[in-house]
Amino acid sequence: MNVVTGDASMIPRPLLRPICKVNDENIYLRHVDDIRTVLLSLLATPHFTLNEGSFLMAYFSNQIKDVYKKGCGEDELVEVANQIDFITRIEVQEEIVQQYRTIATDGSVALALGSVILESAAANKSAHGFRQLAMEVLAGILETEQAAFFEAYDQTQQTLQERAGKQLTQYFGNFCAHYLVHNPLIDADSLLDYVQRLFLTKALIQLLMFCHPEMQAAAKLPDDEMHAEIERISIRIFYLVTRAAHHSKVLTNIQEILERDTEQFALTTLLIRL
Numbered sequence: 410m411n412v413v414t415g416d417a418s419m420i421p422r423p424l425l426r427p428i429c430k431v432n433d434e435n436i437y438l439r440h441v442d443d444i445r446t447v448l449l450s451l452l453a454t455p456h457f458t459l460n461e462g463s464f465l466m467a468y469f470s471n472q473i474k475d476v477y478k479k480g481c482g483e484d485e486l487v488e489v490a491n492q493i494d495f496i497t498r499i500e501v502q503e504e505i506v507q508q509y510r511t512i513a514t515d516g517s518v519a520l521a522l523g524s525v526i527l528e529s530a531a532a533n534k535s536a537h538g539f540r541q542l543a544m545e546v547l548a549g550i551l552e553t554e555q556a557a558f559f560e561a562y563d564q565t566q567q568t569l570q571e572r573a574g575k576q577l578t579q580y581f582g583n584f585c586a587h588y589l590v591h592n593p594l595i596d597a598d599s600l601l602d603y604v605q606r607l608f609l610t611k612a613l614i615q616l617l618m619f620c621h622p623e624m625q626a627a628a629k630l631p632d633d634e635m636h637a638e639i640e641r642i643s644i645r646i647f648y649l650v651t652r653a654a655h656h657s658k659v660l661t662n663i664q665e666i667l668e669r670d671t672e673q674f675a676l677t678t679l680l681i682r683l
Contacts, residue, residue, distance in 0.1 A: 467608070
């Protein structure tokens with residue numbers, strides 16, 4: 410997998426701007442570039458982990474969800490500017506991240522969330538390669554107890570983070586940055602909707618990756634073989650999930666199911682922590 414690192418300032422401005430007509434009356438579209446730049450900077454904050462940067466994105470998006478949305482006006486932008494000033498202060502970021510670190514994740518909640526995501530993914534019939542991938546993982550749930558299945562997921566994720574954390578962080582970090590650059594914000598009703606979709610996609614990739622029997626086997630290999638297997642398996646999973654996301658309603662269906670019982674910001678936080 411060819412991955413590169415970089416920062417938002419290196420990305421040509423036309424790539425940051427959706428192909429659409431922006432006029433003075435369309436306040437929401439006029440400031441898309443500025444909002445995206447803030448998201449990219451939060452994601453890549455050097456002294457925080459990828460998940461911590463992701464939580465900063467979610468926190469900021471939740472703070473402005475009622476003011477920065479389709480149909481907003483100049484008055485709402487004053488509050489948006491205030492929130493941008495607030496979230497870009499390092500002392501504020503450190504306080505928010507500290508709150509994130511104290512959030513306790515209920516194992517049963519994570520198990521239920523993961524089960525819904527995987528079962529919904531396997532039920533998708535419009536993306537054959539993706540459905541085959543989901544079925545390969547879902548077979549493990551059917552063959553063992555759910556608790557044991559997700560215990561293996563946690564163990565695989567922990568082992569690979571310890572042995573190949575830099576490689577995985579680069580893959581997922583590049584995926585998130587690519588999503589922010591290439592998926593138009595205007596497709597979502599609010600910024601929180603937009604980032605939730607990103608982290609749902611990332612969570613689905615993680616579940617399929619760390620629950621997959623081939624990745625669990627890779628975690629037991631010597632270093633060189635392990636890194637090669639991670640790359641091979643990751644290429645397939647990233648490709649199939651992103652393709653399904655663009656050409657089917659699998660993510661929309663999963664999102665609708667998950668949002669029935671969980672408040673949006675809380676759900677987004679759970680997705681980040683999976």
